[in-house]
Amino acid sequence: MARPRPLSGYPELGPAQRIVEQQVLDTLRGVFELHGFTGIETRAVEPLSQLLRKGEIDKEVYVVRRLHEDPRSGGVPAAEEDGAAAAADVLALHFDLTVPFARYVVENAGTLQFPFKRYQLQKVWRGERPQEGRYREFLQADIDVVGRDVLPSHYEAEMAAVMSEALTALPLPALRMQVNNRKLIEGFYRGVGAADTAAVMRAVDKLDKVGPDGVRAELTAAAGLSEEQADACLALAGLSGDDPTVLDRVRALGVSDPLLEEGIADLGAVLEATASLTGERFSVVADLSVARGLDYYTGTVYETRMSGFESLGSICSGGRYDALASDGRSTFPGVGISFGVTRALVPLLGRGLLRASRSTPTCVLVALVDEEGRAAARRTAAALRARGIAAEVHPDAAKFGKQIRFAERRGIPFVWFPGAADGGGDQVRDIRSGEQVDAVADAWAPPEQDLRPRVVAG
């Protein structure tokens, strides 16, 4: 084949980059499991009709079809089935992990235990125009908890705390998680007398794009608010802060509504549950302008910005949803957060801001003196592996200089020389320092930090 070229929007990582991604995934999984989340996977495809019911992303969906038994048009599948009938059976690649999870919950409601906490690390596909931070295939790390018919609001604080703990454990630039509450803003808009609170939310959601004057114009025109009402809504959207006094400032706006009070309490609980995690590299702030586009959120909503990479938008988002999943008898309210692993990592890897200390798991390269020594070299490698030290034998009995370069090119820190000691024993060399010492394969161990590839940031 001619040398193939990368497909735009389908990032593939080199071996060392992939080691970084895998360690990130291991860290996330470790935190999620410590908190009692079970890892599930759903199939890559869902019925197209189900996907199109959720969100406004019909242009981004990839349809999947078996290549026809009798492929015409150069292998392109024909599509002459009766439209509506065929559409019912058409499958498409999932574009997120929330919709498949909601389907999984309803499908398996008879056997799952509720509240059900799961994490899910899987790729998703969207036919978007590729750009930095926007890919056609990308990896998401989701946590959700769903109840049957009820789900206590304390989970909204706990999900923020779990994801905060996971993100804090990653070697990322400083992160800022912005939280808000749909009940709070809807109650507030109701309290100021807005008839169409959804229209107000849509207008306020454009604050970043059109500025306060643009929002005020839309609030008074499209949403039918008075200037005074519009000012109150803009005053709310202008509030943010990382401690509970921000909630006092919400109350100081003088609007009264029971739903608003519920929302204030829930938002306060989220700030409290995450307060201990806030530091230089991570913070959780209440931001009363955050609304999230998706219709199905009904309580806490989350967004997260990465310092220096604000143009990526939110890399970790989610919220509470009360009506996403239902089988007619029961509903399954939930709350979840999704971290865009590819969206956050690929820009960092591409700029060399995250690296692995080597491009292979191998810690020790066992040098090969001659072909007759291969069996002994294999036993040495096996003895190291038996104690958890990744080891491989050099491919052939090349000159030692070449064997050492084999290790250098991959970042393997140690080379083992059979029979190199005066008495015929083995020696091992740290090829970074050049230090070479007597060693026995059944006993020698590398320093802890060299056992596995390390992820280096910055």
Added chain:
Amino acid sequence: MARPRPLSGYPELGPAQRIVEQQVLDTLRGVFELHGFTGIETRAVEPLSQLLRKGEIDKEVYVVRRLHEDPRSGGVPAAEEDGAAAAADVLALHFDLTVPFARYVVENAGTLQFPFKRYQLQKVWRGERPQEGRYREFLQADIDVVGRDVLPSHYEAEMAAVMSEALTALPLPALRMQVNNRKLIEGFYRGVGAADTAAVMRAVDKLDKVGPDGVRAELTAAAGLSEEQADACLALAGLSGDDPTVLDRVRALGVSDPLLEEGIADLGAVLEATASLTGERFSVVADLSVARGLDYYTGTVYETRMSGFESLGSICSGGRYDALASDGRSTFPGVGISFGVTRALVPLLGRGLLRASRSTPTCVLVALVDEEGRAAARRTAAALRARGIAAEVHPDAAKFGKQIRFAERRGIPFVWFPGAADGGGDQVRDIRSGEQVDAVADAWAPPEQDLRPRVVAG
């Protein structure tokens, strides 16, 4: 939504089953990394034209297309582009991990270090008729090593040894890996005077289906062999055994050919490298009837049967390939083996032959006495997690009986009772034995075997 039903051919695992699968993947990955294999992932899609060049599986390929900007026919994509032009850009889901890996190697040849050893744990898709052991979406675990222009044959023995070690570490029924060598059989066929050795291989490959007489008929008719030549080929196919004497029996057939000798030496090396792994639950045997259907194998070939599940066919297969990947200047010979994780596990999980000891990572459920106690309960859980013990707080302050049932239903072994001791200290109960003891969250630890869910076989 109405309760959705499973999609045939797309197995999804329940939480406990998924724990089993994850532990299997962790074990595989652990063994592969100890041997210096780097984990890579390739995108799920490849150009259709590339996939169709490899193997005879055009009927099984899934084509992937963006849903049209202006979806007609109820959302079904129209396919009226000019056939040939469109086909060049059409993407399809990969049906194995070997073809994408070959493409990845050629694409990245400028930056990879050779020989390059990688493992790859990913899903693949085939539009086959679903049945036990045959799925439309399934997980494969592949290891391959590729060289640039050359690859020493000792890797064929090492790949068998690595995969054998990995499979031996899994909680599967007894496995039997059958190895053969394409050079050996091709040299043998040449040595007996066959003009069309490929035709002989195709005929012998049908031994299981049509029996010796059927093969003999095809050898004399289609492949043009004499009765005597056909008998020699059948005699070879009848040989099998797990020690090097099987190679003496090959030689005793009296056929002489240099390629045959090379093949005998390579097959002997595979038997030698895997001899120490053979036991009650795992064996490697030379089976001179194994050929593997795929054209691209050029040396050692591997197949693996699972005891009691022979109808699944081979669950772990592969071989040496010399010409799968090339960029015109260099070729990239390789050898690889692919373990069908889903194919092997789903039948075992479905029959309850593999189970997890619990359906959640949680080891300790912290009981909630009343809502005022939630903050303290969270601190207790956090203290346990800080020492690697997965813990969660009960959703609400229900009666203790209900909280204990919460743990029982999920298989959580321990329930933590704040302030249950006479002096006001905490206690922890092993709900399996009922034993309840005083405990401090900063010091107590469960028995090692309860820390994580265990996989139980049989």
